Each structure stands twice: as structure tokens, then as C-alpha cells.
Amino acid sequence: SAVISQKPSRDICQRGTSLTIQCQVDSQVTMMFWYRQQPGQSLTLIATANQGSEATYESGFVIDKFPISRPNLTFSTLTVSNMSPEDSSIYLCSVEAGGGGNEQFFGPGTRLTVL
Amino acid sequence: AQSVTQPDIHITVSEGASLELRCNYSYGATPYLFWYVQSPGQGLQLLLKYFSGDTLVQGIKGFEAEFKRSQSSFNLRKPSVHWSDAAEYFCAVVASGGSYIPTFGRGTSLIVHP
Numbered sequence: 202s203a204v205i206s207q208k209p210s211r212d213i214c215q216r217g218t219s220l221t222i223q224c225q226v227d228s229q230v231t232m233m234f235w236y237r238q239q240p241g242q243s244l245t246l247i248a249t250a251n252q253g254s255e256a257t258y259e260s261g262f263v264i265d266k267f268p269i270s271r272p273n274l275t276f277s278t279l280t281v282s283n284m285s286p287e288d289s290s291i292y293l294c295s296v297e298a299g300g301g302g303n304e305q306f307f308g309p310g311t312r313l314t315v316l
Numbered sequence: 317a318q319s320v321t322q323p324d325i326h327i328t329v330s331e332g333a334s335l336e337l338r339c340n341y342s343y344g345a346t347p348y349l350f351w352y353v354q355s356p357g358q359g360l361q362l363l364l365k366y367f368s369g370d371t372l373v374q375g376i377k378g379f380e381a382e383f384k385r386s387q388s389s390f391n392l393r394k395p396s397v398h399w400s401d402a403a404e405y406f407c408a409v410v411a412s413g414g415s416y417i418p419t420f421g422r423g424t425s426l427i428v429h430p
Binding site: 234293295297307 | 350352358416420422
């Protein structure tokens with residue numbers, strides 16, 4: 202298993218500002234994932250982050266809005282840029298369990314409110 | 317592409333009663349199937365998973381799920397619900413032999429009455 206921590210756990214931000222969310226894993230992993238969970242909704246994958254390469258973004262998400270860094274095998278950041286109230290969501294990072302299990306371990310999430 | 321349907325947005329049960337949460341999937345072959353639970357303010361925790369073999373799988377916290385190929389279903393069950401089971405439950409599917417990225421259902425919110 203993997204233990205994942207996220208910072209901050211929650212934040213309230215003003216429209217037009219940016220917030221960087223950190224994700225730390227207690228073991229080295231190849232793939233890290235960033236999800237958005239809008240109020241009352243399911244999880245939507247934003248992007249997949251590999252160490253040493255550009256993140257791969259899902260349809261509807263762009264790098265200018267959600268830049269991602271992956272400087273090493275245990276850490277990643279997601280920035281939510283030029284925020285609007287529509288960006289109010291829970292943002293979760295996850296890692297694949299490995300060993301062909303296909304399940305994912307999730308961080309506790311960052312609850313973002315944009316005013 | 318695969319998809320997941322959780323037809324119940326909310327389920328309310330009394331503590332001690334049995335529980336069944338429904339999940340239907342759409343995929344051309346047998347997928348990998350998962351149930352996750354999200355307690356308030358927490359991330360998702362894996363309850364159980366199905367890859368192949370025995371269609372009745374046991375998970376943590378007394379949960380089980382049964383894969384029924386003929387119905388494209390993977391319903392989650394628990395014989396006696398505890399108040400601490402109140403949470404959001406997500407069914408997820410991963411295409412076997414394809415992308416490892418899960419597709420999640422919309423979630424079912426479980427409310428437990430004392």
C-alpha cells in the first residue's frame with residue numbers, strides 16, 4: 202500500500218488567483234494522477250503525471266489552467282490557475298497500487314472554495 | 317469506452333439492516349471492477365475488487381460484492397450496517413488489458429439511521 206498526503210487540506214481563495222496543491226507519497230511510484238471531484242459529483246481525471254515527462258491531460262483540461270509538476274518519484278504538484286467559482290471542488294491525487302492490481306490509492310483531498 | 321452506472325444517488329437504511337448498493341457497467345469484455353468508499357473529508361479507500369475467478373468477492377469492513385456477467389452488474393452488499401458505514405460509495409471499472417485508469421460511477425450516498 203501507499204500512504205499519500207496532500208497540502209493544503211482545504212483553502213478559500215479569491216477569484217483570479219492561483220493555488221498550488223502538493224501531493225507526497227511515502228514510496229516511489231511511476232504514475233501519479235490528479236482528479237477533480239465537483240460538489241455532489243464523481244471523480245473526473247484531470248491528468249496523469251509521469252516523472253521526467255510532461256503530464257498527459259484528459260479532454261477538457263489544459264496545461265495552462267492546471268499546470269502539473271513531477272520533480273521526482275514521490276512528489277507532484279497541481280496548480281489551479283486564474284481561479285473562478287466553477288473551480289470549487291475537491292482535488293485528489295492518487296497512485297497506482299502496482300503489481301498489476303490496477304487499484305489506486307488516494308490522498309485525502311484538497312477542498313477548494315473560490316469566492 | 318467503458319461506463320459505470322450507480323442508479324441510486326442516496327440510500328437510507330437503519331443500523332443493523334442489510335444493504336445492497338447497485339452498480340452496472342458497460343464494457344465489451346470482462347473488466348476489472350472496484351468499490352471504493354469515501355468518508356466525509358477523506359480520500360477514497362478501496363473496499364474490494366474483482367479481476368477474475370470467484371464471482372463473489374469479500375472485502376474489508378464486512379462488505380462483499382457479486383459479479384454477474386449476465387446482468388453486467390457488480391452490486392455491493394453488507395448483511396448488517398453500522399452507523400460508521402455512512403459514507404459515499406463509488407463503483408469503478410478498469411478496462412482489462414487496456415488503460416489502467418478507472419472510470420468511476422457517480423457515487424451513492426449511504427445514510428444510516430440509528
